[in-house]
Amino acid sequence: EAGVAQSPRYKIIEKRQSVAFWCNPISGHATLYWYQQILGQGPKLLIQFQNNGVVDDSQLPKDRFSAERLKGVDSTLKIQPAKLEDSAVYLCASSLGVGFPNTEAFFGQGTRLTVV
Amino acid sequence: QKEVEQNSGPLSVPEGAIASLNCTYSDRVSQSFFWYRQYSGKSPELIMSIYSNGDKEDGRFTAQLNKASQYVSLLIRDSQPSDSATYLCAVRLDRGSTLGRLYFGRGTQLTVWP
Numbered sequence: 498e499a500g501v502a503q504s505p506r507y508k509i510i511e512k513r514q515s516v517a518f519w520c521n522p523i524s525g526h527a528t529l530y531w532y533q534q535i536l537g538q539g540p541k542l543l544i545q546f547q548n549n550g551v552v553d554d555s556q557l558p559k560d561r562f563s564a565e566r567l568k569g570v571d572s573t574l575k576i577q578p579a580k581l582e583d584s585a586v587y588l589c590a591s592s593l594g595v596g597f598p599n600t601e602a603f604f605g606q607g608t609r610l611t612v613v
Numbered sequence: 614q615k616e617v618e619q620n621s622g623p624l625s626v627p628e629g630a631i632a633s634l635n636c637t638y639s640d641r642v643s644q645s646f647f648w649y650r651q652y653s654g655k656s657p658e659l660i661m662s663i664y665s666n667g668d669k670e671d672g673r674f675t676a677q678l679n680k681a682s683q684y685v686s687l688l689i690r691d692s693q694p695s696d697s698a699t700y701l702c703a704v705r706l707d708r709g710s711t712l713g714r715l716y717f718g719r720g721t722q723l724t725v726w727p
Contacts, residue, residue, distance in 0.1 A: 590715075602659070604658070
């Protein structure tokens with residue numbers, strides 16, 4: 498079974514530029530998460546999708562971040578314009594569903610973003 | 614964000630010893646609990662999940678859950694240098710409007726020395 502796919506693996510941009518990250522979850526997984534992980538910290542939940550609907554985006558900086566999951570499969574996370582403090586690893590994870598016991602979440606390799 | 618606290622570490626143990634990692638959580642709605650291992654520069658890897666009070670064993674790993682005390686722990690027996698990593702505690706909210714939200718602690722860095 499293929500895992501969660503993310504691209505690109507690395508991205509370097511200048512501040513105020515825009516960037517987009519792509520995620521393809523494990524086949525059949527209805528729940529998709531985007532996390533931001535700053536060096537030395539745990540992953541911070543940015544947004545959670547259930548199929549193509551947003552369940553939780555309370556910690557997404559909506560003035561600059563946006564995310565979508567059209568057709569309930571692939572997802573894209575965008576930052577526009579980027580700030581220096583956005584430098585982090587952006588992790589995508591998916592799980593089969595939201596109800597017990599389908600709750601185990603699996604991560605992709607992440608995208609390491611450096612804003613200079 | 615719902616609070617998930619882990620002992621700050623770093624934790625250093627000799628090879629063959631038992632490593633004990635602890636986690637507390639603040640939200641009583643939490644129903645599912647996970648331990649992830651994260652090697653430096655890599656993404657988190659799920660190693661244990663636990664849903665009921667008590668112990669769950671998987672090889673050298675034992676997860677312990679006490680919902681009354683809002684406490685979950687991970688024991689690693691016969692620690693090996695390859696266990697050196699950051700261990701992340703994750704808590705999932707499984708009721709009502711918070712259904713499915715998955716929150717992480719800061720992680721505890723474990724070093725196992727030969």
